[in-house]
Amino acid sequence: MNKVKLGTVLKEEKTKIGNPDGNGLDLIGVSNDFGLHTSRAQRIDDLSRYQLIKIGWFAYNPMRINVGSIGIAESKEHEGIVSPDYVVFSCTEKILPEYLFYFLKSDLGLEAINRNASGTVRKRLYYSDLARIEIYLPEIEKQIEILESLNKIEKIVSQLQNPLRKKGIDQLKQSILQEAIQGKLTEDWRKQHPDMEPASELLKRIKAEKAKLIKEGKIKKEKPLPPITENEIPFELPEGWVWCRLGDTLLYSDSGKSPNCEKRPVLNNEWGVLTTTSVQLGFFDETANKVLPPKFKINTTQIVEIEDILITRAGPLNRTGIACKINSISRNLILSDKTIRLKHAKDLIDPDFLVSLLNSNEIRSLLIPNMTGMAESQVNISQRNIKETPIPLAPLEEQKAIVQKVETLMEKCRALEAEIIQSEQHAQMLMQAVLKEAFEPKKEEAFAAKTNYKIEEEIKVAAEPK
Numbered sequence: 440m441n442k443v444k445l446g447t448v449l450k451e452e453k454t455k456i457g458n459p460d461g462n463g464l465d466l467i468g469v470s471n472d473f474g475l476h477t478s479r480a481q482r483i484d485d486l487s488r489y490q491l492i493k494i495g496w497f498a499y500n501p502m503r504i505n506v507g508s509i510g511i512a513e514s515k516e517h518e519g520i521v522s523p524d525y526v527v528f529s530c531t532e533k534i535l536p537e538y539l540f541y542f543l544k545s546d547l548g549l550e551a552i553n554r555n556a557s558g559t560v561r562k563r564l565y566y567s568d569l570a571r572i573e574i575y576l577p578e579i580e581k582q583i584e585i586l587e588s589l590n591k592i593e594k595i596v597s598q599l600q601n602p603l604r605k606k607g608i609d610q611l612k613q614s615i616l617q618e619a620i621q622g623k624l625t626e627d628w629r630k631q632h633p634d635m636e637p638a639s640e641l642l643k644r645i646k647a648e649k650a651k652l653i654k655e656g657k658i659k660k661e662k663p664l665p666p667i668t669e670n671e672i673p674f675e676l677p678e679g680w681v682w683c684r685l686g687d688t689l690l691y692s693d694s695g696k697s698p699n700c701e702k703r704p705v706l707n708n709e710w711g712v713l714t715t716t717s718v719q720l721g722f723f724d725e726t727a728n729k730v731l732p733p734k735f736k737i738n739t740t741q742i743v744e745i746e747d748i749l750i751t752r753a754g755p756l757n758r759t760g761i762a763c764k765i766n767s768i769s770r771n772l773i774l775s776d777k778t779i780r781l782k783h784a785k786d787l788i789d790p791d792f793l794v795s796l797l798n799s800n801e802i803r804s805l806l807i808p809n810m811t812g813m814a815e816s817q818v819n820i821s822q823r824n825i826k827e828t829p830i831p832l833a834p835l836e837e838q839k840a841i842v843q844k845v846e847t848l849m850e851k852c853r854a855l856e857a858e859i860i861q862s863e864q865h866a867q868m869l870m871q872a873v874l875k876e877a878f879e880p881k882k883e884e885a886f887a888a889k890t891n892y893k894i895e896e897e898i899k900v901a902a903e904p905k
Contacts, residue, residue, distance in 0.1 A: 712775045746765065
């Protein structure tokens with residue numbers, strides 16, 4: 440098997456479309472995730488310098504090929520025009536396009552790209568640089584044989600990386616939360632604890648605590664929340680539970696300010712403000728923050744603390760209204776205008792119970808209609824609307840029992856997620872090892888000696904949870 444430079448088996452294509460309207464052809468973009476795809480970028484007035492791309496041709500962004508931003512036009516939907524800044528090339532009869540694509544996307548190919556790219560801060564690979572890359576090139580018949588094996592193996596890897604596997608875990612998590620907020624997880628627990636204080640009495644104690652703090656001037660009196668109506672109740676509750684407004688279970692809610700900040704996380708004793716991504720679905724990420732200006736006056740009432748419940752007020756639809764509890768914190772952080780804190784009465788409400796409620800699809804379905812915004816990419820919800828959200832309230836001791844059961848089941852979900860990630864990583868690592876065997880002359884013999892069955896079995900075994 441001979442080692443050749445790519446320039447001897449490729450041809451640079453420089454066909455300009457010539458017409459300002461681009462002959463009405465689709466504008467094609469390229470990315471490391473999707474390869475060639477129809478671009479959503481707005482068409483400019485003059486497309487005459489744009490380049491034609493046909494089936495079997497390659498295109499890449501010379502500034503991003505080092506991260507795999509290259510694609511091949513596999514079908515008619517990939518034909519069109521690409522940016523004049525892109526490199527476009529085709530293959531001669533000596534190399535199959537699919538065979539070359541496997542090589543360029545492999546670790547071996549990316550190493551060769553990085554070695555031959557120019558530039559220090561930002562790597563660039565022009566066609567002349569690509570042409571210098573060397574590849575071991577077997578005859579076409581052998582390329583076909585290798586491709587058949589690689590396609591089978593990639594199919595197995597794709598099955599292991601199927602996003603539906605992770606989606607199944609997400610659905611399982613939601614099923615757990617749904618059973619939790621309907622009291623189904625604690626049916627046996629209630630039978631064993633028939634004399635627990637009902638949630639209606641718990642609400643009275645929260646109301647009394649709130650009135651006491653208002654009288655002492657520690658919190659402000661708020662406008663009363665409207666009573667729950669029958670039309671707002673989505674399901675029946677177990678005996679001892681009650682429907683109420685979220686605000687009925689809180690002492691108060693507040694948010695902060697978002698001044699102009701340095702866009703980096705805080706260090707040492709610096710002060711920072713939370714970003715919306717600090718609130719993840721059920722957990723707090725304190726590294727998601729921005730540094731406050733040195734002369735910014737800290738409002739001590741807006742410093743976030745352990746046990747605080749945080750909820751996002753603005754952002755994409757799938758992130759707005761999600762909640763978490765702060766279990767630990769080591770940085771000096773304050774609330775932003777897009778993070779709302781829900782202050783609960785300690786020893787009267789289990790904060791993890793409230794977080795589970797807020798993150799369940801059932802309660803989110805009651806929250807979402809109150810969000811405002813022009814599109815799913817950016818919506819908002821007010822503190823008032825958050826506090827008016829109907830929630831099912833369990834007796835305090837049952838809240839704690841629910842939290843324990845939810846955490847036990849969620850731990851199992853996390854273990855399943857870890858197994859899926861591990862199997863994906865193992866499969867991908869073995870895929871790269873197979874590619875290396877296919878494209879290196881000494882190892883190619885070992886690759887050729889293996890049957891497809893043996894290679895497939897190696898991947899399946901490597902992907903099994905350990």
